[in-house]
Amino acid sequence: xxxxxxxxxxxxxxxxxxxxxxxxxxxxxxxxxxxxxxxxxxxxxxxxxxxxxxxxxxxxxxxxxxxxxxxxxxxxxxxxxxxxxxxxxxxxxxxxxxxxxxxxxxxxxxxxxxxxxxxxxxxxxxxxxxxxxxxxxxxxxxxxxxxxxxxxxxxxxxxxxxxxxxxxxxxxxxxxxxxxxxxxxxxxxxxxxxxxxxxxxxxxxxxxxxxxxxxxxxxxxxxxxxxxxxxxxxxxxxxxxxxxxxxxxxxxxxxxxxxxxxxxxxxxxxxxxxxxxxxxxxxxxxxxxxxxxxxxxxxxxxxxxxxxxxxxxxxxxxxxxxxxxxxxxxxxxxxxxxxxxxxxxxxxxxxxxxxxxxxxxxxxxxxxxxxxxxxxxxxxxxxxxxxxxxxxxxxxxxxxxxxxxxxxxxxxxxxxxxxxxxxxxxxxxxxxxxxxxxxxxxxxxxxxxxxxxxxxxxxxxxxxxxxxxxxxxxxxxxxxxxxxxxxxxxxxxxxxxxxxxxxxxxxxxxxxxxxxxxxxxxxxxxxxxxxxxxxxxxxxxxxxxxxxxxxxxxxxxxxxxxxxxxxxxxxxxxxxxxxxxxxxxxxxxxxxxxx
Amino acid sequence: xxxxxxxxxxxxxxxxxxxxxxxxxxxxxxxxxxxxxxxxxxxxxxxxxxxxxxxxxxxxxxxxxxxxxxxxxxxxxxxxxxxxxxxxxxxxxxxxxxxxxxxxxxxxxxxxxxxxxxxxxxxxxxxxxxxxxxxxxxxxxxxxxxxxxxxxxxxxxxxxxxxxxxxxxxxxxxxxxxxxxxxxxxxxxxxxxxxxxxxxxxxxxxxxxxxxxxxxxxxxxxxxxxxxxxxxxxxxxxxxxxxxxxxxxxxxxxxxxxxxxxxxxxxxxxxxxxxxxxxxxxxxxxxxxxxxxxxxxxxxxxxxxxxxxxx
Numbered sequence: 001x002x003x004x005x006x007x008x009x010x011x012x013x014x015x016x017x018x019x020x021x022x023x024x025x026x027x028x029x030x031x032x033x034x035x036x037x038x039x040x041x042x043x044x045x046x047x048x049x050x051x052x053x054x055x056x057x058x059x060x061x062x063x064x065x066x067x068x069x070x071x072x073x074x075x076x077x078x079x080x081x082x083x084x085x086x087x088x089x090x091x092x093x094x095x096x097x098x099x100x101x102x103x104x105x106x107x108x109x110x111x112x113x114x115x116x117x118x119x120x121x122x123x124x125x126x127x128x129x130x131x132x133x134x135x136x137x138x139x140x141x142x143x144x145x146x147x148x149x150x151x152x153x154x155x156x157x158x159x160x161x162x163x164x165x166x167x168x169x170x171x172x173x174x175x176x177x178x179x180x181x182x183x184x185x186x187x188x189x190x191x192x193x194x195x196x197x198x199x200x201x202x203x204x205x206x207x208x209x210x211x212x213x214x215x216x217x218x219x220x221x222x223x224x225x226x227x228x229x230x231x232x233x234x235x236x237x238x239x240x241x242x243x244x245x246x247x248x249x250x251x252x253x254x255x256x257x258x259x260x261x262x263x264x265x266x267x268x269x270x271x272x273x274x275x276x277x278x279x280x281x282x283x284x285x286x287x288x289x290x291x292x293x294x295x296x297x298x299x300x301x302x303x304x305x306x307x308x309x310x311x312x313x314x315x316x317x318x319x320x321x322x323x324x325x326x327x328x329x330x331x332x333x334x335x336x337x338x339x340x341x342x343x344x345x346x347x348x349x350x351x352x353x354x355x356x357x358x359x360x361x362x363x364x365x366x367x368x369x370x371x372x373x374x375x376x377x378x379x380x381x382x383x384x385x386x387x388x389x390x391x392x393x394x395x396x397x398x399x400x401x402x403x404x405x406x407x408x409x410x411x412x413x414x415x416x417x418x419x420x421x422x423x424x425x426x427x428x429x430x431x432x433x434x435x436x437x438x439x440x441x442x443x444x445x446x447x448x449x450x451x452x453x454x455x456x457x458x459x460x461x462x463x464x465x466x467x468x469x470x471x472x473x474x475x476x477x478x479x480x481x482x483x484x485x486x487x488x489x490x491x492x493x494x495x496x497x498x499x500x501x502x503x504x505x506x507x508x509x510x511x512x513x514x515x516x517x518x519x520x521x522x523x524x525x526x527x528x529x530x531x532x533x534x535x536x537x538x539x540x541x542x543x544x545x546x547x548x549x550x551x552x553x554x555x556x557x558x559x560x561x562x563x564x565x566x567x568x569x570x571x572x573x574x575x576x577x578x579x580x581x582x583x584x585x586x587x588x589x590x591x592x593x594x595x
Numbered sequence: 596x597x598x599x600x601x602x603x604x605x606x607x608x609x610x611x612x613x614x615x616x617x618x619x620x621x622x623x624x625x626x627x628x629x630x631x632x633x634x635x636x637x638x639x640x641x642x643x644x645x646x647x648x649x650x651x652x653x654x655x656x657x658x659x660x661x662x663x664x665x666x667x668x669x670x671x672x673x674x675x676x677x678x679x680x681x682x683x684x685x686x687x688x689x690x691x692x693x694x695x696x697x698x699x700x701x702x703x704x705x706x707x708x709x710x711x712x713x714x715x716x717x718x719x720x721x722x723x724x725x726x727x728x729x730x731x732x733x734x735x736x737x738x739x740x741x742x743x744x745x746x747x748x749x750x751x752x753x754x755x756x757x758x759x760x761x762x763x764x765x766x767x768x769x770x771x772x773x774x775x776x777x778x779x780x781x782x783x784x785x786x787x788x789x790x791x792x793x794x795x796x797x798x799x800x801x802x803x804x805x806x807x808x809x810x811x812x813x814x815x816x817x818x819x820x821x822x823x824x825x826x827x828x829x830x831x832x833x834x835x836x837x838x839x840x841x842x843x844x845x846x847x848x849x850x851x852x853x854x855x856x857x858x859x860x861x862x863x864x865x866x867x868x869x870x871x872x873x874x875x876x877x878x879x880x881x882x883x884x885x886x887x888x889x890x891x892x893x894x895x896x897x898x899x900x901x902x903x904x905x906x
Binding site: 003004005006008009011012015016018019022023025026029030033037068069070 | 621624647650651654655657658661662664665668669671672674675676677679680713716717720
């Protein structure tokens with residue numbers, strides 16, 4: 001508990017401290033007040049003696065002591081105005097000197113403009129004393145002299161650099177010259193003219209130097225950068241744009257004339273990238289567009305002529321200039337229609353097929369391709385259901401140990417769904433016949449029947465005559481019907497005498513030729529056990545036909561072959577047979593009777 | 596029978612007011628009513644409470660004075676011109692001088708006026724100090740230092756007037772052999788209720804200093820006469836008390852019934868004074884006293900030469 005004695009002691013001592021502080025304050029105030037009075041009177045004496053600078057200086061010292069108000073109010077106001085002028089000028093000097101020393105252009109210009117603005121304001125006051133005082137203090141601080149020296153030196157330095165074409169920092173150089181106040185050039189117009197002259201001379205020489213030593217890309221990039229810099233500084237650079245256009249027109253025209261497509265693409269691409277610094281109606285850009293359009297038209301022409309590879313290559317080369325994905329897609333569709341085997345090539349690029357069957361409008365596919373791999377005993381299927389749908393592909397491994405033949409039969413599982421007939425060597429009979437149908441919806445082959453017989457002849461889309469089948473129809477020449485359950489025995493046509501001889505050689509082509517039912521349809525007619533047939537004679541037999549390098553007349557003619565001779569057909573494709581011709585492969589147009 | 600001890604009490608300070616017995620330690624904020632001159636805690640000298648109060652009052656006066664100086668300084672600091680500074684300074688000096696003169700002239704009144712509030716403020720600290728003294732007395736009793744215990748409780752008794760204190764005093768006094776030269780007290784130890792020890796003490800005191808028997812003792816004896824008479828030699832004690840009442844005539848008037856009742860037990864010398872008194876002064880209302888005196892003189896001192904011609 002605090003006693004009354006202690007409480008009184010503390011309160012007294014606290015008050016004592018406060019009083020001591022207050023007394024010190026009073027003493028200081030009185031001292032400063034006396035000092036102020038002394039200085040004020042002294043300033044007044046200087047003023048009366050017409051020494052304005054000393055009067056203001058002494059007055060400012062007196063005014064630092066703000067303890068009391070003293071003296072004539074009007075005179076005090078007048079002197080305070082002079083003090084404001086001096087302090088403002090000193091402040092500008094304090095800002096300008098380090099800025100000049102460290103070459104901080106923006107700050108130098110800012111202080112210079114502030115100074116000019118302040119000077120105009122003081123001169124506008126219509127006070128002779130203030131103007132005189134301003135000038136005196138400015139001269140004493142060396143303000144105008146400092147700025148003048150700085151800007152003259154900057155102009156000289158910039159000019160020297162431009163003349164020697166040794167500009168280390170072009171941006172800084174342009175910026176420096178732009179920041180130089182107009183009066184150091186003799187006015188705004190003179191400044192603009194002089195700067196344009198210097199810049200034009202410099203850039204012309206520089207462009208020439210670049211064109212001689214640098215690539216097209218570097219020349220236009222650096223020139224574009226210069227234009228950009230001039231724009232940033234608010235300087236018109238139309239003359240540089242024209243020079244750039246002239247240079248680019250010459251270079252791009254040269255590669256067009258030389259049919260240097262990669263060169264054209266590279267230059268055009270680079271030139272387009274600097275579009276923002278080019279004139280609105282750039283002649284060079286127009287030239288690029290015109291030439292580009294002509295190239296696209298050329299590619300379209302190739303496509304129409306079924307020169308899809310050329311069209312595609314051209315589009316791919318132009319892909320650097322424009323988005324050619326839609327154009328390539330536009331080529332891809334007719335190309336696939338034209339050559340469905342591409343479907344297999346795209347899906348199985350490393351696989352070799354022999355033979356390849358192609359066609360359209362079967363099994364719900366717009367176009368399809370079936371490839372056979374004899375070695376692996378596997379059938380590959382690729383198809384495009386519709387134009388807009390993605391291709392589908394699947395394959396089937398055949399459960400056989402021997403070589404086989406593969407044909408597109410007349411049997412139809414459904415409308416436009418012919419059965420693919422695989423013939424191989426049977427175990428109990430001469431042949432094993434397997435009927436498969438591609439199911440796009442299931443992405444697989446559907447095996448419809450497997451039958452062993454000495455022979456099988458397809459009569460029409462639903463009827464088959466089987467010779468000595470295993471099971472129903474054994475030792476008979478029997479009729480079978482093709483339905484949902486596969487092949488079903490219908491009726492005996494005639495009895496067959498038991499043969500004691502070995503079954504006919506399944507590989508012999510005469511076995512089927514005797515039946516006189518060579519396979520027809522989209523697929524190439526094939527004989528069991530033989531991958532090739534002779535092309536039937538046509539009314540035009542005896543004529544020679546041109547052999548082309550590819551399945552189309554746009555391909556090169558590599559020779560002629562007589563239709564009277566035996567021609568080995570390897571595969572067919574959209575009305576063309578691939579044949580063996582003088583030990584090499586060639587393509588002939590399918591004789592009309594063959595379809 | 597307890598063995599009594601002979602003692603010589605230290606002289607007690609005589610003061611005009613009880614509060615003058617209070618001394619304070621400024622440092623420990625404790626009070627002391629005994630004979631020590633320096634604080635047992637810090638060793639600093641005790642200050643009389645009056646002096647302490649005066650110090651506090653003086654400081655408050657100084658604080659007010661400093662506050663005035665502060666205001667004057669603020670006035671000067673706020674002044675915006677030289678004349679304003681001079682006016683503020685001049686007026687301030689005048690005010691301070693006036694304050695100083697008033698303090699010189701009327702300061703003593705303020706000191707007296709501030710003393711009572713000061714005591715009120717310090718009441719708790721004083722009580723605490725007295726309780727501390729009582730604890731010391733308890734320790735003395737345990738150590739059988741009855742003389743010190745009595746001397747301390749005698750000082751505390753100036754501030755606490757309770758039967759407890761009185762009974763404890765009597766308890767201590769009954770340990771001592773009482774002598775005529777002792778500063779004995781009787782009125783200040785008279786309890787409000789009957790106390791056997793007090794009666795014992797009264798019996799001893801009345802032997803050595805019968806002059807200590809005053810109105811309060813006589814009232815006590817009359818009030819608890821029945822209890823006293825039950826004590827051994829109770830009549831003799833009552834007779835001695837009645838004899839002591841003969842010291843002043845107003846007591847004779849007031850306690851005539853007591854004197855008459857125990858007139859036969861009044862010691863001879865006191866009875867001789869009574870006989871002479873009633874013989875010399877004839878007062879109205881003393882008839883019974885005359886009769887009783889005459890009866891005893893006739894019965895016991897008819898042939899005593901000292902009583903010759905008195906009855």
